[in-house]
Amino acid sequence: MVDVENTGPGPWWSRRWVVVAAVLLSAIPLIYPQIPPLVDLFGHMGRYRVQLDIGNSPWLRDYYGFHWAAIGNLGVDLLVMPLGRLIGLEPAVKLIVLLIPPMTAAGFLWVTHEVHGRIPPTAFFAIPFVYGHPFLFGFVNFALSMALAFLAFALWLRLGRLGRTRLRGWLFVPISLVIFFCHTYGWGALGLLCFSAEAVRQHDRGIGWLKAGWYAALNASVMALPLLVMLAWRSETHGGNTIDWFNWSAKWRWVEMALRDRWKSWDLASVAICGIVLLLALISSLLGLFRRIGQRAKLTFSRNLAFSALVLAAVYVLLPRIIFGSAYADMRLVPYAIAVALLAIRFRAPAPRLGTVLAVLGLGFAILRIGSTTASLAIASDEQESRFPALDHLPMGARVVTLVGDPCGGYWPLPRDSHLGAMVVVRKQGFSNDQWVMEGLNLLDLRYGTAGHFAADPSQRVRREGCAVGPLWSINQALALVPRQDFDYLWLINPPPFDETLTEGMKPVWRGPRSILYRLH
Template identity: 50%
Template sequence: MQDDRLHWWQTRWFVIAAVLAAAIPLLWPDIPPIVDLPGHMGRYRVQLDRGAHPWLADWYSFKWALIGNLGVDLLIEPLAPLVGLETAVKLIVIAIPVLTVAGLLWIAREVHGRIPATALFALPLAYGYPVQFGFVNFALSMGLALCLFALWLRMARLGRIWLRVAVFVPLSCLLWVVHTFGWGVLGVLAFSSELIRQHDRRKDAGSGHWFESLIRAGLGCAPLALPMLLMIAWRSGADVTGQTADFFYWRTKIAWIVMALRDRWLWFDIGSMAVIYLVLFKALRDPRIGYSRHLGLSALFMLAVYIVLPRIVFGSAYADMRMAPYMIAVAVIAIRPKPGTTFRHAAVLAALGLAFFVVRLAGTTISYLEFDRDYDQELAALPHVPVGARLISFVGHNCHNAWRMSRLEHLPAIALVRRLAYTDDQWSMAGAQLLTSRYTAAGPYAHDPTQIVTSVKCPAEWWRPANYALARFPREAFDYVWLIRPPVYNPRFTVGLVPIWRSPTSNSVLFRIDHDVVVPEASDEELGVPRWLIERIKRRRERLEALRERREREEERLERLRVEQAR
């Protein structure tokens, strides 16, 4: 017999407490310390103030367009004038884990009738690796998608199918605007649950054929299909760029599953994933517990999408990685006691799940406090940057994929946020975002990833060695140089750079450029460019020169033909 009493982890008060607790790591930092977020904040500043400061329009092109990547960009419009840009961004980012935890618990409640004790082990995935990377529009759409899926299930359970049709046509379009990925995941979740629902209905009526259920499930998800037209219009635009590539990179796909909770400490994050996988494995082996068919099928569908997804979609990298934490979370909340069985140790399991959630929250909070301290130390340079300055920044990095990312990769954009200065870390992908760089004087130092420098040339990366960047950047295009924890560099290449601020805790320094000083010449070898790359560049230049000469000869031939025809 099933116990009709609600246990403490199934009560409304616990759900409210868990949802609010999800915000704790983000409460203290002024800027949520996630990798790409400062870069996005720079774009929001241009979006809000480009009309008030004409030099922003000289440096950046910003054009509104209907694309599937506008979640935070749109929310900033009403919020920033009320509370300021940085506070608005912080509030929106706080909403992401809150929505994710709420969605996971709500889905578990709708599918199982009450929240299983094991569902608590899924909650730390609200701070999964995609969130740490700063994919804010994506993460916001995923939190919303989980909540909308729970609403989809609830309306089906209550028999409000036609009302669901009317509600989800506009909601699916709004979710697509937030980010395409969230809409796609909602479609996968809704189709899998609708497939099971239709099959059970047909089975009860004596005609439980899967093919018929597939057709009916597809028709049932038709209210979610309207954004397909928006997608076609977006991707067929004249200004759209970006390739789709890198299919079936098995090593990285396995790595993303292992790194789903990657933050600061490798042992802590890998150990946490081991706990989650132990729970998933236990559900396969324990005869008293199993997987819900609704959510089990949803997790399998998400796994299929994860396998098929390439690493790069429409020029946006890490497409497959983004799915991993949410796929695992859905698999965890699919676990439940088997019908007709009682699980006497459920309270112990719930207590372990709660302890796991609290420990992960504590670890994330400490990690964010440390990153916030790093931000404060480096941003002390900004009061020395004049408003409207032309600033180029170089942020130190390394060639190996360190587990703890510095979170400083896009910190230069805060100079754009607070000082309305030009920064070279903005993305410039037409059709993928609303902003592109138009500051031609910066040449090849105009946009991301030119702000990242290393001690040597890293294989398969665009990053420049620090010596090369300091010696070759166009000094006439900039007024200031901001080095943020750079690798060791040769002071010879800072001739003409006058230090006006140095960090007391790191090797970061802010320079003013003295344009009257002649920059010393340096060969590629002196600047740390490996010989193989020099040879490759030389061959490429020779090919381009040959193509130019061939084009000139062809133009001369065509001109002679036109002259002869005119005669």
């Protein structure tokens, strides 16, 4: 038995033109910015410049090394190679990143169509989660892998519904490899989604849950080949801890921050709105269980996607915050788990008025969230573009130490300038102190070791006096210890108040909005 109830022509909100419009709507926030102002993206772009030009740049060869390896974190890195040479690095990055939200939205809507037989009116509440916290933080390989995972999951559901399980098995061997090399997380999420959906499909055929789970695992095992690649990958690396399990306060914060962007009240209210929608569907579903007059609940849940949402929620609870040195491992799952729960809501016809109300509210919510994200990214892009003229004052190959003001705790807007210094690498093939040097997690090596503490991330992040914690220094401490003989320039971006005597002997060569560039010698 397939978990599809609705057949025949659908209402207006499930028409093709509405679905296409919703998918295209999700691309709007990234059209205006020349470079998508995502927190970590600038740092990744520095790595892309190295991989593209290290062979013909004497400066990059002095500062960095680069080696290709079969790791589960290569999505945008691989796409940039042909596109970057064809249209240039910055346009290539914009094009790739621009495609991720509509691909994710298309995956969401295709999944819900396969499960429900048509698009339920509540599905539009899930669209804003394509701009969830992980995407806006710039986890682009991860976000690309999740977009592909949802598209692949929809294909898995379709082939299962059509009884083409043998074809599905053959197709998902290469599909799983592609998504794994894009990012390990997307491959893992795809496996969980497919396993949970297949377990429900097997159970609907009259098989007990235990045997259904066994058959589901067998069917999903066609995606197990990347395990061998991952074992070889991890056996060759030694760095990176897996720590911070069951941090309940952090896990609750990640739920609150599922749509974190710029305006805290609106971001929190948006998550709460989706929570209310889920609660109303749950109440309606529970009330329907106790009705004795033959009237069914107008809102209930697909067993298929509801089970998938529960599986994702359970994995979220079990995941630590840091896996193999990669932070925010659990946080990344939250927006997608909420989206799957929203996609699981089933609307039972006939109730055209209620359906229209829900569709209008869902589309209205999506339009408002996309609108606020568009405004937020436009503001961030304008602020960053106002600082890029500093790069015009740098020679090729310049060694630049960047210090970016990092807010103290409780600050809500995303710190979008944290890796802005990497534009020194992107446009000047120079050295910037904000690259990640983490064994087994990316392909970049550091050769300019004389920079000491100021060789890599997070040395670029500084805080005001009295607020520095852990690896983050105060701005005065950093200014006092910058090895001037090992750098050519100092670039301050959004600096907190500092002791100006610490910049004596430095020559200001450019000033901009909350930014200043000094020549050191």
